[in-house]
Amino acid sequence: MSILIILLILSTAIEVCAEKQMKAVDTVPPLQLVELPYEYNALEPVISERTMQLHHGKHLQSYIDRLARYIVNTPYSSMPISQIVVMSDSSVYDQNIFDNAGQILNHNLYFAQFSPRGGGEPQGVLADAIINRWGSFEIFKQAFTQSATDLFGSGWVWLACDEEGQLYIVAEPNAGNPVTYGLTPLLGMDVWEHAYYLDYQNRRNDHIDAIWNIIDWPEIEARYEATGVAENSCQTAIERMWEE
Numbered sequence: 478m479s480i481l482i483i484l485l486i487l488s489t490a491i492e493v494c495a496e497k498q499m500k501a502v503d504t505v506p507p508l509q510l511v512e513l514p515y516e517y518n519a520l521e522p523v524i525s526e527r528t529m530q531l532h533h534g535k536h537l538q539s540y541i542d543r544l545a546r547y548i549v550n551t552p553y554s555s556m557p558i559s560q561i562v563v564m565s566d567s568s569v570y571d572q573n574i575f576d577n578a579g580q581i582l583n584h585n586l587y588f589a590q591f592s593p594r595g596g597g598e599p600q601g602v603l604a605d606a607i608i609n610r611w612g613s614f615e616i617f618k619q620a621f622t623q624s625a626t627d628l629f630g631s632g633w634v635w636l637a638c639d640e641e642g643q644l645y646i647v648a649e650p651n652a653g654n655p656v657t658y659g660l661t662p663l664l665g666m667d668v669w670e671h672a673y674y675l676d677y678q679n680r681r682n683d684h685i686d687a688i689w690n691i692i693d694w695p696e697i698e699a700r701y702e703a704t705g706v707a708e709n710s711c712q713t714a715i716e717r718m719w720e721e
């Protein structure tokens with residue numbers, strides 16, 4: 478098999494993997510307020526009903542309203558949210574679009590990752606990947622918490638994976654999301670003050686400690702598995718081509 482054909486097949490395989498990863502985060506249309514799988518008061522006392530009303534009903538809605546104004550009659554209007562984020566990140570003229578689209582993507586992932594019956598530890602292939610990367614769930618949790626505590630100003634801390642399933646903790650300022658450099662976001666910690674100030678005031682650390690009690694690990698496991706890396710399918714496909 479010629480090197481040109483191998484490179485063509487390899488590039489197609491990588492594109493398929495990237496598409497799978499994008500689908501893992503594009504579960505809600507860009508201009509639709511994500512429906513919560515729980516009531517506003519269901520996450521108390523970790524997150525109060527009032528914080529949920531403002532965070533979901535006002536802050537997220539305002540990002541959607543602004544993005545709707547910015548993208549009307551532009552090529553962005555027909556794109557899924559992750560594509561809007563990636564494309565606007567590469568344009569110096571579209572900072573407003575990136576900021577609001579990023580916050581929509583971030584909050585869609587954020588609100589869907591909680592459950593009043595959450596907490597505990599992940600299971601299955603995600604648990605294996607965490608142990609493989611950090612040695613134990615407890616060490617991962619400490620590293621993630623430290624990163625969220627230390628992030629200066631407003632932003633997000635993410636657990637993300639690459640196309641081979643390797644996990645990373647990524648700290649991003651403002652509306653940042655690791656999808657802009659090819660990683661799939663799995664779990665996001667919102668450290669904007671609007672996420673916790675009513676309930677915890679300046680005690681960001683207490684808020685982060687409490688959040689672990691409502692993480693819906695089956696949802697995070699499903700996001701990891703939706704990338705296809707759980708079965709090692711992308712890696713296997715590429716390896717198989719090199720072997721032929």
Ligand SMILES: [Fe+2]
Nearest residue numbers: 667669671672
């Ligand atoms: Fe937020």
